[in-house]
Each structure stands twice: as C-alpha cells, then as structure tokens.
Amino acid sequence: MRRAAIGASHGALATLLGLTLAGCNTTPTDETAGMSTEKLYGEAKDEASVGNWERATMLYGRLEARAAGTPLAQQAQLDLAYAFYRSGEKAQAETTIERFIKLHPSSPALDYAYYLQGLINFNENLGLLGSLARQDLSERDQRASRDAYQSFRQLVQQFPDSKYAADAQLRMNYIVNTLAQYEVHVARYYYRRGAYVAAANRAQQAVQEFQSAPATEEALYIMTLAYDRLSLPDLRDDARRVLTQSFPQSSYVTQGFAAADKPWWQLW
Structure with a gap:
C-alpha cells in the first residue's frame, strides 16, 4: 500500500512537472504569420486610421522586417515613424526617420521624410500651448526648435517645389x-x-x-x-x-x- 502511494505521488509529480515545462516552452502566437505583406499593410493602415497607434506601430514594424528590400518596406518605415510620432514616442520616431534618411538618400519620399523629421521636433514646442498655460514658448529648451529648423531648411533648400515646402517655410519663420x-x-x-x-x-x-x-x-x-x-x-x-x-x-x-x-x- 505504501509503495503504491509513493508510486502515485511520483506519477503526479512527473505529470505536474511535465505540464510546467510545457507551459514554459509555449511561445506567443504571431497572428500576422499567415498574412501577405499587402494584407499586413492594409491592417496597419486601418489601425492608424482610427488612432490605434500602438497596434499600428507593431504592424508596421513587422511589415518592415517582412518586406525588407522592397519599396513597401520603405513605405512601412515612413509610416512607422509617423505612428511613433503620433503616439508620443518622440525618441523612437526620431530614430526611425533618421534611419530612413540615412538608408534611402535618393528616395522620392525624401522631402516628406525631412518634413516629418521637422514635425517630430516642432510638435514639442506646441505642447505647452495645448495645456493653455501662460508660460512663453521661448522659455523652453530651444534645442528641439533648432533641430526642427534644420530639417525644414533641408526640405526647402533641396526640394523647393515640394508640396511640403510652403508649410515648412511657415514653420521656419515661426521657429x-x-x-x-x-x-x-x-x-x-x-x-x-x-x-x-x-x-x-x-x-x-x-x-x-x-x-x-x-x-x-x-x-x-x-x-x-x-x-x-x-x-x-x-x-x-x-x-x-x-x-x-x-x-x-x-x-x-x-x-x-x-x-x-x-x-x-x-x-x-
């Protein structure tokens, strides 16, 4: 009787250990694994259109990796930078758009990349007004303003006929x-x-x-x-x-x- 009880205990322990190990080996399921790159891009755009920026950044990030070396990957990188910008992830937005400019200096979307780079820093200056505070904008650290100015300046100088040039010039004057x-x-x-x-x-x-x-x-x-x-x-x-x-x-x-x-x- 005692030997049988010990055997049963060992069996239960082995079963429990097996379940525990099985749980440790479980990996999260990639819900986008079966999607085509076009489908993944559509999903990301849909999430961005409703302001779900956290999910949009996740989808754009996966699309960029999956479509590496294609024009779609470049578009995904631009959209990823914008999604980071809209979600308030300024550092990640800056890193992403700087990477795009470095990797794709001849891209037809380079004017937009400079414009977005400017917006990422320019927006920080406007945040104070959004809170309806009376503090002067000029009382804040001016590094972001200077960085934004340089981005807008590159856009205006290199792409004077860009559809973003006029607004960039206006923002330069403001800065x-x-x-x-x-x-x-x-x-x-x-x-x-x-x-x-x-x-x-x-x-x-x-x-x-x-x-x-x-x-x-x-x-x-x-x-x-x-x-x-x-x-x-x-x-x-x-x-x-x-x-x-x-x-x-x-x-x-x-x-x-x-x-x-x-x-x-x-x-x-």
Missing part, C-alpha cells in the same frame, strides 16, 4: 521668431536681476541674429534701459533711435514691459 523671443526672454531675465551688461549683450545678440523677428522691438527697448543703467548715454540714445525708427508706433515707449504681456505667436 525664428521663437528663438528670437528666447534671447529676449533671457535678456529680460538679466535686466530684472540687475545684470545690465549681460542684458544688453543678450538683447543685442537678438537684434543682430533675428532682425526681422517681432522680438527685436523689445530687445531694443531692453538695450535702452540697460545702457541707461550702465551710464552709457551714447549707446542708449542709439538704441532708442533705432527703436523709434524701426517701430514708430512701439508700445514699449509708453507701456514698458507691460507691452510684452501679449504673446506674438498664432496657431494655425
């Missing part, structure tokens, strides 16, 4: 204004803390680098104030003269820094 406002924001920061030399230098830099930007008006005003504090009347008068000649209706002359409370940017 220039943002960068100029950033310099002015720093100049204002220095002035309000009594660092008048730093304030004047930063404002002068904004005027020199971004002459056509709206922020140069405030930059010139900061220069007049800083030079006055530094007892440099000639430089002060020069800055004031340029301010009144360039902006004859300038509200800074009558309102001071209160004129800067209204942001210059517009959404489109």
